[in-house]
Amino acid sequence: MKLFGPLILASVMLAGCKTKTTDMNTLNLTQEWDKTFPKSELVNHCKVTFHNRYGIELAADMYVPKETSAFVKLPAIAVSGPFGAVKEQSSGLYAQHMAERGFVAVAFDPSFTGESGGEPRRMASPDINTEDFLAAVDFLSNCDLVDPERIGIIGICGFGGMAVNAAAIDPRIKATVASTMYDMSKVNVEGYFASEDTPVQRMEKRKALAAQRTADYASGTYARAGGVVDPLPEDAPWFVKDYHAYYKTPRGYHERSGNSNDGWNVIGCQSFLNQPLLAWAHEIENPVLLIHGERAHSRYFSEYAFEKMTGRHVEGVSAKEGNKELMIIPGASHVDLYDDVAGVIPYDKIEKFFNENLK
Numbered sequence: 001m002k003l004f005g006p007l008i009l010a011s012v013m014l015a016g017c018k019t020k021t022t023d024m025n026t027l028n029l030t031q032e033w034d035k036t037f038p039k040s041e042l043v044n045h046c047k048v049t050f051h052n053r054y055g056i057e058l059a060a061d062m063y064v065p066k067e068t069s070a071f072v073k074l075p076a077i078a079v080s081g082p083f084g085a086v087k088e089q090s091s092g093l094y095a096q097h098m099a100e101r102g103f104v105a106v107a108f109d110p111s112f113t114g115e116s117g118g119e120p121r122r123m124a125s126p127d128i129n130t131e132d133f134l135a136a137v138d139f140l141s142n143c144d145l146v147d148p149e150r151i152g153i154i155g156i157c158g159f160g161g162m163a164v165n166a167a168a169i170d171p172r173i174k175a176t177v178a179s180t181m182y183d184m185s186k187v188n189v190e191g192y193f194a195s196e197d198t199p200v201q202r203m204e205k206r207k208a209l210a211a212q213r214t215a216d217y218a219s220g221t222y223a224r225a226g227g228v229v230d231p232l233p234e235d236a237p238w239f240v241k242d243y244h245a246y247y248k249t250p251r252g253y254h255e256r257s258g259n260s261n262d263g264w265n266v267i268g269c270q271s272f273l274n275q276p277l278l279a280w281a282h283e284i285e286n287p288v289l290l291i292h293g294e295r296a297h298s299r300y301f302s303e304y305a306f307e308k309m310t311g312r313h314v315e316g317v318s319a320k321e322g323n324k325e326l327m328i329i330p331g332a333s334h335v336d337l338y339d340d341v342a343g344v345i346p347y348d349k350i351e352k353f354f355n356e357n358l359k
Contacts, residue, residue, distance in 0.1 A: 026057050029115055035061075035088045036252050037339065042066055043099040052111065052135035054128060059115035060108035060136070061087050063099035064145065075150035075358040076104040076143070078136035082338065083124070083158020083182060084227070084259035086114035089252055090156050090338040094179070094345075098154075101351045104145050108136055110159070114256045120222055122258050124268045126165070126185065126275045133159075133166035137173060150174060150358035154350070156338070157298075158182040160290075161277045164305055167288060168280040175357035176284075177350055179291045180337040183301045188272040192297070202273065209270045216267065227263040239297040242335040251341060281308040287323040287357045291346060293332030302326060323357075 029047045033039050043063045051057050068074065077098050079091040087095075087107040095105035110132045111125070112118035118128075133153055141148040152175040155163025160181030167176040188205075190197040196205070216222050228247045229240060236244075246252035247259045254260055288309060292302040294316065303326065307313050310321035319326045329337070329344050336342035 027059050027115055027117060029059055034254075035092050036254055037093045037096070040096050040100055043096060045096075048106065048139070050135055050139035052128070052131045054111070054131065056111045056128070057117040058108050058111065058132060058135060059087070059117075060106040060139075061092050061095065063092075063096045063105045063107070065099055065102050065104075068145070073147035073150075074102065074104045074145055075152070075354065076106075076140040076146040077152045077154055077354065078133060078140060079105060079107045079154040079156070080110055080132065080136075080162070081156030081159025082180075082259070083184060084257065084264060085157070085247075086254055086256045088114075088254050089257060091154075091159075093339055094154055094156065097345075097347050098350070098354075101347070103354065104140070104143070106136055106140065108132065113258070120265065122222070122224065122263070122265045122268055124184070124264060125271055126162070126277055127271075129159070129162050130165045130169070130277075133163060133173075134170050137166075137170060141172065148172070152176060152354050152358055154179065156180060157334075158184045161185070161301070161305070164281055164284070164288065164309075165277045167284050167286060168278075171286065174286050175354055176286065176288045177291065177353065178288070178302065178305065179345075180293060180296060180298060180334050181290060181302045181305060182298055183277055183304065184269065185272045185275060185277045186301065186304065188269055189276075193300070205273065209267050209273075212266050213270075216265075222265040222267065224262040225264050225266045225268070227257075227259045227261050237297075239334060242333050246335045246338055252339060278305055278308045281305060282311070284309060284324075287353070288325070289350070289353045290324075290326045291329065291337065291350075292326070293329050293334060293336050293344070295331060296334035296337075298334050299328070325353075 048062045079095045091107040095107035098105040109116035112123040140146045154177045156179045160178030161183040167173045228243045230248045232244045290302040292299045306326040309324045318328045332344045
């Protein structure tokens with residue numbers, strides 16, 4: 001993407017968006033570079049904040065191409081995920097790469113997570129976390145650098161499902177990418193690979209969560225479920241080993257990441273048991289690109305989402321139906337799409353997808 005016209009200073013550019021935020025002093029924002037990936041010399045970076053419709057203040061890293069014209073409003077992308085991660089991990093990496101390619105990009109911490117607001121900490125909500133994407137679109141739509149008619153989103157892992165849900169409710173989102181997607185409703189209701197998909201098993205989950213709520217209220221605290229298991233048992237499933245290799249090693253560890261540390265509240269995902277995320281995915285009119293690894297344990301979530309949107313069932317193959325596309329990366333695992341260690345994240349494809357659809 002080429003930009004023409006005189007260049008303007010990064011501080012001036014970024015101020016054009018900061019003026020649209022609420023009081024940044026309400027959050028404790030780290031100013032030093034503390035990402036799990038190196039800083040690019042091709043982009044300018046700063047912290048910004050914005051609020052969702054529940055009044056929760058969200059923290060974000062904004063990445064802007066250095067060579068930006070004063071006379072050209074840019075397309076923009078909001079990024080979040082994985083579920084239990086923070087913006088200093090995968091979402092920031094994706095956002096920085098997209099800024100290198102000419103987009104204004106924000107990677108944000110969801111409500112109750114990382115540097116964003118919301119109490120109690122480490123809670124999740126299909127509604128509020130979908131709303132977080134919509135709030136990012138609110139912010140970008142009012143940013144002086146951004147063309148409000150050219151805004152897209154990227155959701156990673158569990159926030160891939162949230163991104164698809166956001167696209168189903170907000171037509172301002174002109175294009176959506178879901179990378180290595182989880183459907184958090186489906187996995188909570190059914191378990192992995194429908195291993196807990198009976199009324200009896202669901203009732204046991206409900207009873208356990210109800211008992212935990214009583215205990216949490218009595219104690220005045222929220223029990224944590226624990227992050228990625230550590231030390232890693234020898235008989236751990238291979239995908240748990242995959243998570244460990246990212247979240248529990250210098251490759252992806254971050255002190256604010258729940259997955260790297262003590263995880264979600266035990267009752268944090270309760271509402272996913274009866275709130276299906278993809279209920280209206282079939283009515284998304286704007287383009288959606290689903291990206292998944294061939295070897296990923298979670299691949300079936302993207303296949304399911306593609307079927308929900310198109311009515312077409314596919315298994316383990318790339319497919320396209322209208323403006324909905326499923327891209328399967330040969331040999332890639334779930335976590336391979338978190339960072340560049342395996343060199344398989346299809347940034348060229350993502351750039352082309354957004355350039356074609358954010359016009």
